[in-house]
Amino acid sequence: MVGGSVPVFDEIILSTARMNRVLSFHSVSGILVCQAGCVLEELSRYVEERDFIMPLDLGAKGSCHIGGNVATNAGGLRFLRYGSLHGTVLGLEVVLADGTVLDCLTSLRKDNTGYDLKQLFIGSEGTLGIITTVSILCPPKPRAVNVAFLGCPGFAEVLQTFSTCKGMLGEILSAFEFMDAVCMQLVGRHLHLASPVQESPFYVLIETSGSNAGHDAEKLGHFLEHALGSGLVTDGTMATDQRKVKMLWALRERITEALSRDGYVYKYDLSLPVERLYDIVTDLRARLGPHAKHVVGYGHLGDGNLHLNVTAEAFSPSLLAALEPHVYEWTAGQQGSVSAEHGVGFRKRDVLGYSKPPGALQLMQQLKALLDPKGILNPYKTLPSQA
């Protein structure tokens, strides 16, 4: 995405793949302590056998390491319910640039003894230290999971569905994802996945996770009745069995794969005020016209996070010039973020200024100089090149 982990010049690659042991799990508090090289999906399996879940989940779960998840402050599919890693990571062990081991590895929910140093390393993409051990709070495993997949007649209705949903589903709402009609067409064309509902301008995937299946089904039923009755939603389907739940999630999770089969993909990961989330998609379609093959919008609407993707037959400098800096300027105009969850890495380091003022960039440089004076940790990444 942003090339945060890809060597570009003279870097040395450091792998934590063999640091893959769970060190402890506490079955009352749900606190897991494990080494940085543990694969997210394996951790998920481990804690699920003990009636907990990991507080994050993402498409790459089968290969990504928890240390990398923390270093990049990964967002993903459970963010809406369980929040940011800045809240769920309780402790870290980090190797600093001079080789000393910084022990901030508490397994306590609350600890106000001095500055919360671990926060520095969450989302700093390995540029301030190398995370070697993680202590993280796992929520209890929900006993019932329901998924509804709905068609909406317009983006205004998508937004109203979200508000209604928050009110009627409350504490059991665990995901609110959306995709546009073009996403559905591409998933159908390239992956042969059929839409489970009538063709619509927008689709919404709602997930609930709760402790009482009957109560959850009743809440979701009332919500669907209201949404269909009031015209917010024109068609919908619901799933409780694992197989169908997975099938509905695949429509959303496999969009990236469908796009990569459509041609060269220009990818943007933006945070925007939710009301303006889709405007940039409409704007780009008009702006690019036939120069783009497809312009699509999808993502974590519940978190104000849009994945904006543009496909073309091949990479073209003129198409890139039509996209950038326009997309960044538009985002800055909305006080949005030019990187919501995918980080900065190599490719976005020179656009940080669209979302952060000079004073903030300067303090970032000072922290880098303090913690890594020789610039040996993930060089050429995260911070602007011209500083």
Added chain:
Amino acid sequence: MVGGSVPVFDEIILSTARMNRVLSFHSVSGILVCQAGCVLEELSRYVEERDFIMPLDLGAKGSCHIGGNVATNAGGLRFLRYGSLHGTVLGLEVVLADGTVLDCLTSLRKDNTGYDLKQLFIGSEGTLGIITTVSILCPPKPRAVNVAFLGCPGFAEVLQTFSTCKGMLGEILSAFEFMDAVCMQLVGRHLHLASPVQESPFYVLIETSGSNAGHDAEKLGHFLEHALGSGLVTDGTMATDQRKVKMLWALRERITEALSRDGYVYKYDLSLPVERLYDIVTDLRARLGPHAKHVVGYGHLGDGNLHLNVTAEAFSPSLLAALEPHVYEWTAGQQGSVSAEHGVGFRKRDVLGYSKPPGALQLMQQLKALLDPKGILNPYKTLPSQA
């Protein structure tokens, strides 16, 4: 508590009391942006009128400022459900030691553009910068709040009640507080509050907050039936109406007041593994014998946070010597925290080493030197004096 905001030598007091305006509130996302001097209770009222709640609540709500809450990383009564301010604070504006204004004031749920600088200032007690504006995520206001107040025959049963509760109440559990028999006696003696249940060795207060009153009452009813039937709980009462809810909460919230009427109070705020939470109370009763008037334990059991208080007729150096460093050593032996939610301030700065290794303390000093080279921000606080 720790004297974090009290001048001790030559300090200048800076008040943000007149910076008390709400700057914006977004009714779909629940994101509030306000100045640092807003009083927590006034903000609560403001967002509750708009069907949201503040993600934190504490006894001092009527007088404390949101800027101070963030600067001290306040915990409080909603921590169990809504988590730490490191997760719910979305942005800050901070005045640095050299007078420059650092703008990290985004109102986005997700933003991975560089280091998350605002985290540095959350919990640093004003020693790295002065928080002037806060952006914070407010959860939707629950439609139904229930409180149960229960008597438990022993601490083992308190723990089992907590585990059972997490399983059966799941996502609606919003508080799990406990107090011992001595707390109840003192609340009765000094404040004339009557216990609503039979005399028991321990008492538990459970709060649920949810979106459907019927569902919540059913979940709580099943739980209570199970807890009484299995002997985890020997007596209990429940409240749904505001007046009785407040009355039950008062028993827990007014313990501090009762203690202050009992004599001189030695106060400790510890994070401990939940199974060992009460051992230090029993240990101290044996250790201090008749030298202490009362030794009590209460607090946020669901967060592993014990408030350990010892009362005596008057301050005595010998009683202090019997308490310290014993309490800190005992806590360190459990890998606990010597300050769970009350911070460090002036009085705890020289005991940080019980919960943080020398490498961490050194990095804290380096951050202080970077951000406040002249040491003008809240001097003599938070960091050890002999560094």
